[in-house]
Amino acid sequence: MTSENLAAIFPGGGKVLEVTSCPVNHPAKGEVLIRNYAVAVQPLDAKMLLTGYGGAVSLNYPAILGTSGAGIVEELGEDVSLLRIGDRVVFDTQAYVKGGDANRREGTWQQLVICGAETVAKIGGLEFEQAVLIDFPLQTAVVALHLFLGMGKPGTGNSKEKVLIWGAGGAVGSYAVQYAKSVGYELVVTASAKDVDRQKRLGASEVVDYKAPDVVDRLRLLGPYKYLFTASGDLTSQKTLVSLLGSEGGRFASVLGGDVKLPSNVERVYLPFSQALQKDQYSGLRSWWYGDYLPKVLQERLVEAVKFTKREGGLPALQQASADVFEGKIRGKLVLNPQE
Ligand SMILES: NC(=O)c1ccc[n+]([C@@H]2O[C@H](COP(=O)([O-])OP(=O)(O)OC[C@H]3O[C@@H](n4cnc5c(N)ncnc54)[C@H](OP(=O)(O)O)[C@@H]3O)[C@@H](O)[C@H]2O)c1
Missing domain, CATH: 3.90.180.10 (Medium-chain alcohol dehydrogenases, catalytic domain)
Incomplete structure (x- = not known):
């Protein structure tokens, strides 16, 4: 004992x-x-x-x-x-x-x-370190994209539609890219210049340096986007996503909150995404995540860990x-x- x-x-x-x-x-x-x-x-x-x-x-x-x-x-x-x-x-x-x-x-x-x-x-034979590298931030990304923005499950997307992930360099961002790619969308991401090769490997079609002075213009030219997610959550990223939504408005998800002026036709979805599956109201998604999707991702090594x-x-x-x-x-x- x-x-x-x-x-x-x-x-x-x-x-x-x-x-x-x-x-x-x-x-x-x-x-x-x-x-x-x-x-x-x-x-x-x-x-x-x-x-x-x-x-x-x-x-x-x-x-x-x-x-x-x-x-x-x-x-x-x-x-x-x-x-x-x-x-x-x-x-x-x-x-x-x-x-x-x-x-x-x-x-x-x-x-x-x-x-x-x-x-x-x-997790089968996967190393413990690899498993903890993936679960929490991947879960954050999937809950934000699937549960709260309405993106489908793997294999259900439309490759002619685009998803924008801002801050793809971090763990949440890296897994958001891989999840959205597995669903079937074309990915436009922002990341640092040194991360371009890895982002392409993870599934991005276009990688824009978030520090470039013309980042907003370039992202606008690459749009429109069906789903927008800032995985860094900083205020600059949120303001940029608001601007990209333009006069039509829409919604975006953010890992962080903060004081950003939102037009009346723009909704920011900011929640403790990482804790959502602990709640019984999401028990259906929880069963899929722990009983089906996560074991498959880990045991078949379907995502590249950070x-x-x-x-x-x-x-x-x-x-x-x-x-x-x-x-x-x-x-x-x-x-x-x-x-x-
Ligand atoms: N709401 C939730 O449920 C939830 C859940 C998990 C995490 N979070 C929050 O999400 C954030 C990211 O978490 P994480 O685990 O992904 O962190 P992480 O792995 O430590 O990501 C850090 C990386 O993000 C990139 N980055 C940092 N600031 C940036 C910016 N202003 N713009 C674009 N990219 C930036 C940098 O990569 P490069 O230098 O390569 O660009 C940095 O190395 C944290 O603030 C965390 O608290 C929220």
Whole structure:
């Protein structure tokens, strides 16, 4: 029986992580206990730790951050029929949806994580690092494009219609490109000049440098666009998408909010996309994601993962890793192993 669980406890806004031994929870009905071998530090986690940013919820402190991880199933609760002890999985918890129950903290910045079985996907022989690199940001992209903008599922698109992904260089952007391509659209993206070859490999037909002075004109000439998504979410990108929608208006999705003047005929879709599948109102899409689409993508290696750097040092290294992500020092993702 599992007896020790080290966790990175976040005492609250402005305070640093404390790595300490925590109680081992055992799975209730419909839950599993997973030994967690990989976490990727997401910008959301870093912002929550370093700025007190609440994300989807106001956390109840002390809290355990991180909603996504990859590891091996160690215990099964009642009524879990599709998973077995020993399964290799990637998973997402309700840590940011529930706000953190002090007795059963579900964040993934710990060694042993309780997770609802419906948000666990099997990864077959894929490395844990590769699985965590893909799940959270790909899910963000698919939820934004499919659930909230109405783009179809793979194979249902029209190759004569165009999709614009702004900020395709990041993880969410890179996966948004690959998803939209798999649906069947032509892709126009903005990325930095050094990223052109990779963007073309991922599926972009046109890559425009988002720092070029004529970026708006070039994107206008390449349009019109059926779907528009800013995966960097910065205000410049949002203003550009508003301008591209022009007098006809329309809508675009953004990973971030912020104060942008929107004409009455333009809608900005900005939500905590990464947490949507934790909600029962989206249980249909959740079943497709964890039971069908994500395992297929991971096991058949259907998407190219973003680059990552392995940060040694386990949970105690999360504080500095988060600062590095927050300060924009990291290209790709930083991955840590909570068992070290
Ligand atoms: N709403 C949600 O549910 C949700 C979910 C996940 C993430 N997010 C947010 O989405 C953002 C991206 O997340 P991520 O995981 O993709 O981050 P990431 O992988 O760290 O992406 C960072 C990369 O994006 C590119 N970039 C940065 N600023 C840019 C700008 N102003 N314009 C265009 N490209 C820019 C840069 O690549 P190049 O230098 O190569 O251009 C940078 O290296 C974060 O702010 C995150 O908090 C929101």
